[in-house]
Amino acid sequence: MPRLAALSTRLPLLRTAVAAASAIPRRRIVCLLPKRAFSLAPTARAAAAAQALTSAQYPTLRRNPDFKTLNDNDVAFFKSAIKSPAGVITADTPDELEPFNQDWMRRFKGQSTLVLRPSSTSEVSAVLKYCNDNNIAVVPQGGNTGLVGGSVPVHDEVVLSLQNMNQIREFDPVSGILTCDAGCVLEVLDNHLAQKGFIMPLDLGAKGSCQIGGNVATNAGGLRLLRYGSLHGTVLSMEVVMADGRIVECGKPLRKDNTGFDLKQLFIGSEGTLGVITSVSILTPRRSRAVNVAMLGVSSFDHLMEVFKQAKMDLNEILSAFEFFDRTCLNLVKRHIPNVRAPFDADTRFYVLIETSGSNKDHDDDKLSTFLEHVMTEGMVEDGALAQDATQAAGMWNIRETITESLAKEGGNYKYDLSVPVAQLYDVVEEMQKQLAERGLYAADGSATGAVKHVVGFGHMGDGNLHLNLTSTGWTTELTQAIEPPLYKSIQRRGGSISAEHGVGLMKAPYLSYSKSADFIDLMKSMKKLFDPKGILNPYKYFPPS
Numbered sequence: 001m002p003r004l005a006a007l008s009t010r011l012p013l014l015r016t017a018v019a020a021a022s023a024i025p026r027r028r029i030v031c032l033l034p035k036r037a038f039s040l041a042p043t044a045r046a047a048a049a050a051q052a053l054t055s056a057q058y059p060t061l062r063r064n065p066d067f068k069t070l071n072d073n074d075v076a077f078f079k080s081a082i083k084s085p086a087g088v089i090t091a092d093t094p095d096e097l098e099p100f101n102q103d104w105m106r107r108f109k110g111q112s113t114l115v116l117r118p119s120s121t122s123e124v125s126a127v128l129k130y131c132n133d134n135n136i137a138v139v140p141q142g143g144n145t146g147l148v149g150g151s152v153p154v155h156d157e158v159v160l161s162l163q164n165m166n167q168i169r170e171f172d173p174v175s176g177i178l179t180c181d182a183g184c185v186l187e188v189l190d191n192h193l194a195q196k197g198f199i200m201p202l203d204l205g206a207k208g209s210c211q212i213g214g215n216v217a218t219n220a221g222g223l224r225l226l227r228y229g230s231l232h233g234t235v236l237s238m239e240v241v242m243a244d245g246r247i248v249e250c251g252k253p254l255r256k257d258n259t260g261f262d263l264k265q266l267f268i269g270s271e272g273t274l275g276v277i278t279s280v281s282i283l284t285p286r287r288s289r290a291v292n293v294a295m296l297g298v299s300s301f302d303h304l305m306e307v308f309k310q311a312k313m314d315l316n317e318i319l320s321a322f323e324f325f326d327r328t329c330l331n332l333v334k335r336h337i338p339n340v341r342a343p344f345d346a347d348t349r350f351y352v353l354i355e356t357s358g359s360n361k362d363h364d365d366d367k368l369s370t371f372l373e374h375v376m377t378e379g380m381v382e383d384g385a386l387a388q389d390a391t392q393a394a395g396m397w398n399i400r401e402t403i404t405e406s407l408a409k410e411g412g413n414y415k416y417d418l419s420v421p422v423a424q425l426y427d428v429v430e431e432m433q434k435q436l437a438e439r440g441l442y443a444a445d446g447s448a449t450g451a452v453k454h455v456v457g458f459g460h461m462g463d464g465n466l467h468l469n470l471t472s473t474g475w476t477t478e479l480t481q482a483i484e485p486p487l488y489k490s491i492q493r494r495g496g497s498i499s500a501e502h503g504v505g506l507m508k509a510p511y512l513s514y515s516k517s518a519d520f521i522d523l524m525k526s527m528k529k530l531f532d533p534k535g536i537l538n539p540y541k542y543f544p545p546s
């Protein structure tokens with residue numbers, strides 16, 4: 001009770017702050033990081049995790065002998081088909097080759113000896129036609145930030161990187177429709193739009209590296225989905241190169257087009273198994289003039305749900321993000337990311353980052369003020385801070401966005417991305433902690449002394465999407481077995497999905513049946529046969545192994 005009393009006395013301070021930002025004393029917010037940071041440097045993360053070849057980790061996943069092993073003639077053809085001298089990387093330069101063979105988590109490692117980086121759709125077409133004619137397996141690759149092992153080869157598949165296809169083709173400021181090459185980096189697109197007063201309808205911690213083609217291929221969710229919806233709604237059309245080299249326009253950059261099947265929807269989330277996306281047209285909204293960011297400390301998941309309900313009620317159309325993370329996530333960020341401090345001292349079980357975006361600052365401030373008054377007077381929140389400027393807002397976002405990097409730095413990071421009814425989100429984390437503790441793999445007191453050091457939860461609460469992460473010293477079959485079948489069974493029991501936004505890739509392919517029926521998977525296989533009869537595109541992934 002004394003705590004609540006203390007909060008109530010703070011409330012007027014917050015209210016004043018919302019109405020007149022300068023009224024908040026600076027000391028309320030101490031997290032002052034420059035901007036959202038994202039690092040891909042291998043040395044800066046996961047240093048401890050030894051990386052075994054994927055083929056050794058999955059010995060049953062044998063190389064398909066129907067696929068051709070590359071010879072000098074093949075390489076000569078690719079060199080002639082791709083004009084740019086930097087467009088072909090071979091085993092002659094193993095250091096250049098390596099990053100294309102290993103995934104961001106450093107969990108999966110392929111053995112490709114050839115990376116192709118075409119600069120145009122016609123070059124992609126020529127490459128795929130040749131590969132199809134010659135039974136050469138191909139892995140399409142964007143920014144290689146995928147988290148399910150889908151973007152790197154399993155064996156010696158050729159890597160088809162979209163890196164060099166990075167031109168913005170057109171932007172219409174009246175409709176807000178952007179058309180660009182698939183290899184454009186998400187952050188570059190967002191910066192481009194910012195100058196015109198628009199914003200990309202999606203945002204991820206990986207935005208400095210991931211590409212729009214990769215985003216569409218994975219149907220990435222991210223931090224703005226709550227506000228702008230999924231790519232199934234915002235992508236208007238795309239250009240795709242089929243496995244046999246045919247170039248197909250899937251729709252036009254129009255908001256309305258009811259002619260024929262909406263085939264682009266099949267490519268959204270198909271993870272490079274049906275075709276290679278070479279350009280995308282996407283509907284972009286106006287950038288909001290008024291943005292507020294607050295971080296609140298909450299003592300229980302029940303309270304967190306109350307805060308969420310209140311946010312939807314009080315903030316309604318201006319609510320643009322509702323992200324949560326638990327105490328361990330914050331502690332790991334503080335441990336691994338330089339200069340990060342929480343914006344307030346209270347050590348609570350959960351934290352929530354709330355963002356509002358609107359066009360009228362006074363209107364938004366009033367709404368936020370009402371919301372904060374409710375959650376604080378009604379005891380849903382222990383403590384909180386409201387960013388006073390863009391730098392402080394970026395500092396708060398930085399905490400949320402560097403959780404992934406911090407977990408990776410702990411070593412072997414078992415990463416799960418699931419949807420279940422919102423009320424059950426954290427039950428999944430607690431259930432996992434209990435199960436592993438019973439098997440002696442996790443210290444129930446949270447002392448990080450077992451084989452599994454941390455079992456944490458964070459994610460897009462507004463979307464019912466939990467990121468359950470476990471850290472260990474490495475990946476072992478024993479741990480994987482202890483975690484995965486029970487977890488996937490639990491998600492199925494709860495009516496959830498085993499992949500909310502990261503996709504299926506290699507990691508979840510064997511478990512697809514926990515989310516999809518046998519008939520559904522059969523239909524998927526029929527589609528695959530139709531689009532890619534020889535199965536050259538991203539083999540060994542997405543579909544359960546037969």
Ligand code: FAD
Nearest residue numbers: 142143144145146150205211213214215220221222272277
């Ligand atoms: P890649 O990793 O290169 O490829 C992913 C898959 O798409 C592969 O199967 C690949 O074959 C296929 N592919 C790539 N490009 C094409 C193409 N042009 N045509 C056909 N297939 C293609 N994901 C989320 O959903 N939400 C998040 O909030 C989020 N945050 C992240 C934060 C961090 C720090 C990191 C490292 C990752 C995060 N991710 C998130 C995962 C990842 O960034 C997304 O899946 C992203 O969309 C992948 O884009 P990419 O360009 O890196 O694709």
Ligand code: MLT
Nearest residue numbers: 205222401404417459467
């Ligand atoms: C996120 O929401 O931060 C991403 O999906 C990445 C992750 O799950 O680690």
Ligand code: ZN
Nearest residue numbers: 222460467501
């Ligand atoms: Zn996410």
